[in-house]
Amino acid sequence: MKLAKSYFADERKDDLKELGKGLQRSDVPGHVTGKTSYFADRTFPGMLYLKMVRSPHDHARIRSVDLSEAEKHPGVHRILTHKDIPHNLYTILILIQVGPEDEHVLAEDKVRWKGEAVVAVLADSERAANEAAAKVKIDYEVLPSVLDIESALAPGAPVVNEHHGQNFYMYDSGASRKVRFGDVEKGFAEADHILEQTYWSSPIEQAPMETTGCIVAPEGNDRFTCYTNTQAMFFTLDNTSIILQMPGHKLHMVGGTVGGGFGGKVDVTVEPIAILAAKLTGRPVSFIYSRHEEMQISSPRAAEKIVLKDGVMKDGRIVARQVWGYTDAGAYSRHSPYGAQKGAAHYPGPYTIPNVWVDTFCVYTNRTPSSAMRGFGVTIADFALEVQMDKLARLIGMDPLEFRFVNAYRDGDMKAHRQETTGAALIECMQEASRVANWPVAEKYLKMSSYKES
Amino acid sequence: MAKVPVQFTLNGEEKAEFVDSGATLIKVLRDKLGDTSPKGGCNQGTCGSCSVIIDGELKLSCLTLAETCNGVEILTNGGLAKDGVLHPLQRSFIDEFAAQCGFCTSGMIMAAKALLDRNPNPSREDVVDALSGNICRCTGYEPIIRAVLTAARSNSQNAA
Amino acid sequence: MPLALKTCSTIAEAGAALKDGGARYIGGGTLVVRAANEGDVSLSTYVRSTDPVLSAIKVEAGRATLGASVTMSSIARHPDLSAIAGAAKAVGGPAIRNMATVGGNLFAPAPYGDFAVALLALDATVHTTTGDFGIEDFLAGRDGKVVASVSFDVPSAEKFRFAKISRTKPKGVSVLSIGAVLEPDANGKVKSARIALGCMADRPIRARAAEKALAGATLREEDVAPAVAAVGEGVQPITDAIASAWYRAEVLPVHFRRLLLE
Numbered sequence: 001m002k003l004a005k006s007y008f009a010d011e012r013k014d015d016l017k018e019l020g021k022g023l024q025r026s027d028v029p030g031h032v033t034g035k036t037s038y039f040a041d042r043t044f045p046g047m048l049y050l051k052m053v054r055s056p057h058d059h060a061r062i063r064s065v066d067l068s069e070a071e072k073h074p075g076v077h078r079i080l081t082h083k084d085i086p087h088n089l090y091t092i093l094i095l096i097q098v099g100p101e102d103e104h105v106l107a108e109d110k111v112r113w114k115g116e117a118v119v120a121v122l123a124d125s126e127r128a129a130n131e132a133a134a135k136v137k138i139d140y141e142v143l144p145s146v147l148d149i150e151s152a153l154a155p156g157a158p159v160v161n162e163h164h165g166q167n168f169y170m171y172d173s174g175a176s177r178k179v180r181f182g183d184v185e186k187g188f189a190e191a192d193h194i195l196e197q198t199y200w201s202s203p204i205e206q207a208p209m210e211t212t213g214c215i216v217a218p219e220g221n222d223r224f225t226c227y228t229n230t231q232a233m234f235f236t237l238d239n240t241s242i243i244l245q246m247p248g249h250k251l252h253m254v255g256g257t258v259g260g261g262f263g264g265k266v267d268v269t270v271e272p273i274a275i276l277a278a279k280l281t282g283r284p285v286s287f288i289y290s291r292h293e294e295m296q297i298s299s300p301r302a303a304e305k306i307v308l309k310d311g312v313m314k315d316g317r318i319v320a321r322q323v324w325g326y327t328d329a330g331a332y333s334r335h336s337p338y339g340a341q342k343g344a345a346h347y348p349g350p351y352t353i354p355n356v357w358v359d360t361f362c363v364y365t366n367r368t369p370s371s372a373m374r375g376f377g378v379t380i381a382d383f384a385l386e387v388q389m390d391k392l393a394r395l396i397g398m399d400p401l402e403f404r405f406v407n408a409y410r411d412g413d414m415k416a417h418r419q420e421t422t423g424a425a426l427i428e429c430m431q432e433a434s435r436v437a438n439w440p441v442a443e444k445y446l447k448m449s450s451y452k453e454s
Numbered sequence: 455m456a457k458v459p460v461q462f463t464l465n466g467e468e469k470a471e472f473v474d475s476g477a478t479l480i481k482v483l484r485d486k487l488g489d490t491s492p493k494g495g496c497n498q499g500t501c502g503s504c505s506v507i508i509d510g511e512l513k514l515s516c517l518t519l520a521e522t523c524n525g526v527e528i529l530t531n532g533g534l535a536k537d538g539v540l541h542p543l544q545r546s547f548i549d550e551f552a553a554q555c556g557f558c559t560s561g562m563i564m565a566a567k568a569l570l571d572r573n574p575n576p577s578r579e580d581v582v583d584a585l586s587g588n589i590c591r592c593t594g595y596e597p598i599i600r601a602v603l604t605a606a607r608s609n610s611q612n613a614a
Numbered sequence: 615m616p617l618a619l620k621t622c623s624t625i626a627e628a629g630a631a632l633k634d635g636g637a638r639y640i641g642g643g644t645l646v647v648r649a650a651n652e653g654d655v656s657l658s659t660y661v662r663s664t665d666p667v668l669s670a671i672k673v674e675a676g677r678a679t680l681g682a683s684v685t686m687s688s689i690a691r692h693p694d695l696s697a698i699a700g701a702a703k704a705v706g707g708p709a710i711r712n713m714a715t716v717g718g719n720l721f722a723p724a725p726y727g728d729f730a731v732a733l734l735a736l737d738a739t740v741h742t743t744t745g746d747f748g749i750e751d752f753l754a755g756r757d758g759k760v761v762a763s764v765s766f767d768v769p770s771a772e773k774f775r776f777a778k779i780s781r782t783k784p785k786g787v788s789v790l791s792i793g794a795v796l797e798p799d800a801n802g803k804v805k806s807a808r809i810a811l812g813c814m815a816d817r818p819i820r821a822r823a824a825e826k827a828l829a830g831a832t833l834r835e836e837d838v839a840p841a842v843a844a845v846g847e848g849v850q851p852i853t854d855a856i857a858s859a860w861y862r863a864e865v866l867p868v869h870f871r872r873l874l875l876e
Contacts, residue, residue: 024548024549025548025551025553025554027556028547028548028551028553028556029548030556031547031553031555031556031559032531032540032543032544032545032547032548032553032556032559032563033531033532033534033535033540033544034489034490034491034530034531034532034534034559034560035532036556037490038490038493038557040490040494041484041490042490043484043485051653125474125616127476127616127617127655128616130653130655131615131655133653134655206591207591208555208557208591209493209495209501209503209555209557209558209589209590209591209592210493210495210555210557211495257555257556258555259493259495259555259556259557260555260557260591260592261555262591290497290652290653291495291496291497291498291500291501292652456616456618458619474616474617475616475617475618475619476616476617476618476619476650476660477617478647478651497648497651497652498648498651498652499644499647499648499706499709499710499713502707502709505709511687511712512708512709512712513709513712513713514644514709514710514713516647516651517642517643517644517647517648517651517713518643518647518713519619519640519643519647519660521619521621522619522621522662565708565709568708569708582784583708583784584708586707586708586784586785587706587707587708587709587710587785588707
């Protein structure tokens with residue numbers, strides 16, 4: 001690897017000494033000797049296993065729950081229902097005033113996705129917990145469901161969550177997060193070509209090698225130690241404190257090593273119920289997702305639908321860009337209103353376009369609630385944007401790399417969401433890419449700069 | 455629950471335990487014997503994180519019943535380093551950045567060891583085949599393949 | 615109730631133990647222990663047999679007999695079975711192959727059971743505690759049977775072909791698998807063929823229309839076309855997380871054609 005020190009040479013000091021050197025990872029000796037400690041690398045005498053009973057339906061009303069047979073099953077200590085939960089509302093981002101309290105920890109009168117947690121069986125072996133779970137009798141009234149963005153937004157669609165009243169999140173700005181910059185209609189009218197395309201993505205599962213889970217040990221003084229693989233330790237601590245109405249100093253979260261997260265372990269779905277179980281039984285509790293739960297139940301990256309409409313000139317300038325971005329939050333909000341918001345700030349991409357109109361929507365469907373995954377809220381947007389850029393270049397007969405040079409943002413340009421561009425380096429990256437990939441571009445593009453007059 | 459006696463050698467040490475009937479080997483290794491190096495990534499036999507070597511053969515401890523292990527010799531990654539001296543595979547995994555989250559690592563090293571014990575001079579294709587039962591979500595596999603080939607080369611250099 | 619393991623010294627004993635409700639025969643455990651791990655509470659007793667006849671491999675006068683407990687890796691490395699080693703190597707990854715057995719593969723539901731597909735192409739005989747069965751008959755009525763061994767004539771390498779199609783390689787669950795034994799006549803044309811398909815029904819099946827169409831044909835592209843067109847006749851492929859029935863039916867002729875022309 002070589003350091004291209006000529007770039008931005010007049011913008012920074014040349015005092016970087018560590019780059020380009022191999023450096024042993026501090027954790028890898030533990031990994032290769034099997035000494036690294038993951039949350040599940042412990043057991044406690046008398047530990048109970050939590051088996052979650054989950055909805056088999058996409059959308060249903062719960063008519064009744066009969067635990068009588070299950071509770072009698074040998075080895076069962078307790079079965080938790082929503083009635084056991086001090087504050088049965090789950091909102092991952094409540095602490096930063098983002099996201100509605102539209103989800104329960106354990107379902108009360110309705111289930112809104114296949115896999116939603118209803119009751120938690122606690123038994124002294126996994127086998128006993130599984131057997132008892134099979135004896136839990138829940139009477140469901142199946143309701144119509146919507147399983148994709150378009151069905152959810154169609155007129156007359158069944159409402160996923162009465163908390164919202166419609167199948168999209170209502171921001172303070174209305175049904176979408178908005179960016180309004182310049183006059184797109186004027187831009188489209190002046191453009192030589194218009195291109196409108198729709199892009200789709202499916203939910204993507206992070207699929208870490210280690211499944212989500214925690215093991216909780218009561219300390220005997222109303223304090224609980226929770227060994228967890230959460231990626232979001234303070235989310236976990238604070239949300240658990242609110243859900244269980246316990247002061248933070250009663251909760252000792254131990255984490256650190258995560259067997260792969262990729263955004264899939266930020267949802268705080270196991271710790272509150274496991275700690276409550278430890279509190280109510282007085283026993284250590286293990287709640288670890290099976291591989292099936294990890295793949296099907298844990299939150300994936302949201303499915304998205306993105307419509308891009310561009311007005312482009314023959315000479316390569318994009319003069320107007322309009323974006324409709326739809327995020328499939330699944331049945332509940334979790335991080336998705338924030339993800340859709342991130343998308344709004346991310347469009348129209350690293351390009352300076354004089355007229356921009358963006359609406360991003362957080363849509364509810366009866367699917368597994370989605371959440372973060374690498375590049376949360378922006379990765380799929382980039383897929384759509386860059387494919388669109390290639391299509392636009394083809395449309396006007398221009399080289400796709402040169403097309404991006406023409407539109408690249410530079411320091412001082414005003415972005416559509418009214419932040420001035422600073423520290424841009426797209427042009428320099430593309431120049432290097434042109435060289436390294438042996439994809440030649442016209443000389444004038446090799447002379448461009450993100451921050452110098454050229 | 456009925457308890458069944460099981461006796462086997464683990465990383466050269468004699469072990470004897472009373473285990474729950476029907477218990478899988480991974481549970482006995484991790485919860486009873488304190489060897490947490492085999493990892494329960496799937497409990498289905500599809501990910502390879504639980505790989506161990508039993509009587510010289512690579513096996514999946516999540517699908518092996520502990521009671522079928524009487525009298526066998528079991529090797530795990532946790533017992534591979536002797537007196538603090540790393541096995542060449544462990545050394546090469548460090549040097550080649552072949553681990554990130556580390557969860558698949560013990561299984562990978564076992565699969566690699568099973569290969570090198572049989573075939574000390576594997577081709578790249580041999581390595582890929584030997585690791586085909588082990589999933590990694592972090593490294594993209596290339597550093598792991600490189601690490602196994604590096605360990606094989608260093609073994610043959612030392613033997614020469 | 616907790617799980618239990620019953621180890622029987624003879625296969626007859628194992629057969630008797632299987633009469634208990636909740637009892638299931640375990641070979642390598644790749645499917646049965648998996649089911650218990652995943653919460654199948656209908657299974658309460660694992661039954662296995664250590665009868666030595668089960669782990670024997672015999673190849674005599676061109677005929678092979680494999681005990682039901684013989685593993686895929688033992689087959690793959692046996693010097694007299696190299697002609698069919700590819701089919702054994704297609705099962706799972708290295709650790710699975712050290713555990714997965716012939717017997718287990720015969721009972722494995724689609725999309726598993728790739729080696730059973732090969733055995734069907736080989737027209738194997740299945741020796742059970744309640745008599746010997748041609749493999750096609752056996753597959754049509756597997757329930758309750760206890761397998762001691764399978765036997766088949768070992769083909770020469772050129773006569774046996776096998777392909778396993780999976781989304782991930784080198785190890786992955788089957789989209790489909792195809793086993794073929796092609797007998798040539800004196801002129802190098804196909805005298806007779808046995809074609810076995812996996813994942814095309816609830817059990818491995820023979821592609822009889824394709825077999826008929828191959829009789830008298832060379833293995834040139836134009837000549838195999840009728841067989842390729844007929845290979846999907848009567849199939850009812852499964853739909854699962856790996857592939858839909860539609861997809862399996864679409865790609866079957868493609869992979870069959872490639873197998874014939876290789």
